Amino acid sequence: MDYRLQNTVSKDAFNYKYLLGKIYPYIKPVLPRAILNLIIAIPLGLLDGVVALSLKPYLDFVINGSPEHTWTYFGITVHSQAFLAAIIPFGIVGFALFQGVLKYVSNYLTDWTGQKISMSLKKDLFKKLTSMDSKFFDVNSSGIVLTRFLSDPDAASRNIIDMLKSFIATFFGLVGLVGVLLYNSWKLAIIGVTVMAIAITPVTLIRKRIKNVSNATMVVGGNMTTNFNETFAGNKIITAYNLQDEQNEKFDNQINEQFHLAMSLTKRVGWMSPIMYFVCSIGIALVMAYGNHLILSGQMTAGSFASFVTSLLLLYKPTKTLGNTLTNLQSVFVAMGRVFELFDINPKIHSPENAVELKGLNNVIEFKNVDFEYEQDVPVLKNLNLKVNKNETIALVGNSGGGKSTVVSLLPRFYDVKSGSVEFDGVDIRKFSLESLRNQISFVFQDNFLFTGTIKDNILMGNEGASAQDIEKVVKMAHLDEFIDTLENGLDTSVGERGTALSGGQRQRVAIARAMLKDTPIVVLDEATSALDNKSEAIVQKALDNLIQNKTVFVIAHRLSTIKNADRIAVINEGELVELGTHEELMQIPDGKYKNLYEMQFKKQEKAEV
16 A cells, blocks of 8 residues: 555545444444443433423323313322323423433443543554654655544544444434324324435435545645644744745645635535425425314324424434434544554565574675665665675765665665665575664664653663663763763753753764663764764764774764774765775775865865864
8 A cells, every 4th residue: 555645545434334343343342331322322312202292191181181080090099180280390300300311421431432442543553653664754744644643543433432322312312203203193204204304315415525525634634733843843944034924824725725625515515404404394384284184173182283293393403413423424434444544554664474583793784786766766776785894884975865874774674675685694684573683773863863751761762671880881981971960850851852952962972872772783873973063073973982882883974084984985976886995095096986075075174173
């Protein structure tokens, strides 16, 4: 399946059996409460007809009845008029109280079961999200991911029980009221029920429209969330470049698009309610006309007619509610279809069957005839061949966008090669389990991501079982101690969201300490000091020197000393390895790529460093 979530089609939105089968495992743990809730919905619906039913005896026996009419039970004589006059009002209040209690219990059970189902679904979706490879995150915006993985599960799971409960309550409300109609007059009931059936027919015509608008609304909602995320994360750029108007205009356009989508659905669905009103009014008019005839001809009492008309008027509400419920239920199934499409997305990069456990590096890492592309037919690496020996430091240099970062991204299988292979000690890395492969590699990036929490929390991500002595050791080796000692809470200081409470150099040293604690045989430094000032860079470089001792190291760097001190330098231009050797060897190549790069970029830097 395509990784692009924006291309959703909700292809199974009308396959109700399939969707209910998919959601059932999440309903099963809460099934007893869900069933109890649905059972409660039955009397909730049926009780709607109690008031209408009570009007017949009240009008026939209390208002128009004979006070002399008596009933005798077990020797006790009861005057019907007085008895019914007293009992019916209290009975209605009692039924209302009973219905209120049932509604409270039902609402509690609805929320409880809905939250539980949503919680379980979100847990599994989050596991799916964390299993995805880098390509998935490359092609999807944060807003679309949040909408699909958080909003859709709520719409699909929390509302499913509520919608089913509403449907059952409404259905049995209709059954109860239709029963009252039949009880009072089967002739009038035929007219009323036929008209109501005609009134609800249009609901079946709007399913596809709901699906299309729901999918389009999901895309717009995702784009809006992305806009919020970018505005939050890029607030300094927005301020520095006075981009407020551009951001506001972008958001205004998204809001307007969302409005037009909502009105598009209203335009297509909104006509149902007026039509239902009109059709129902015809039914009521026919009933009243024929009802007058039945009363005047003595075929029906005034109480029966009042009870019938009340039932018919009450019947309109659940008829309309049923239409809205079916519309909302279809929206739930559309969201559900989108949710289970997510489970159908399988990461293209995964551990193979009978995976080999990688224990470490014994001799060599080799790139053999490697071709790679991010987008089809747009090559990034072309027939790359490179050997890196154990405990060797190799620097990757070359033009911007030439493929240096791509080379190191292939080591932990962030991406897989198009052709060729990357091998550790002669074994293709695709034969190793992903976990064991990635356990052998540490990364320090240019912009290292720190998670919300403390400095200690972020360091421990390298090795959660590390001892206090291990932490203290890496803190010193990463030159973190000099600024941690100045903090009131030391290692327990919060780093803020994305590490914003720390400076760039401090964040880098936390990342280096994290990599040190992981203590892997392979280390990748991807522009680890390029964003730092000279003072911070010097401190971080000392920390890096400690990190790479006795390691196999891949360095992508702009710092000349790092490159010159590497055992070898690989020059990669336009995805090809064009030169390989030590600094001295490469400088001997007439009009060489590295020599030109050195003379253009590094010579000034060398003078500045001297």
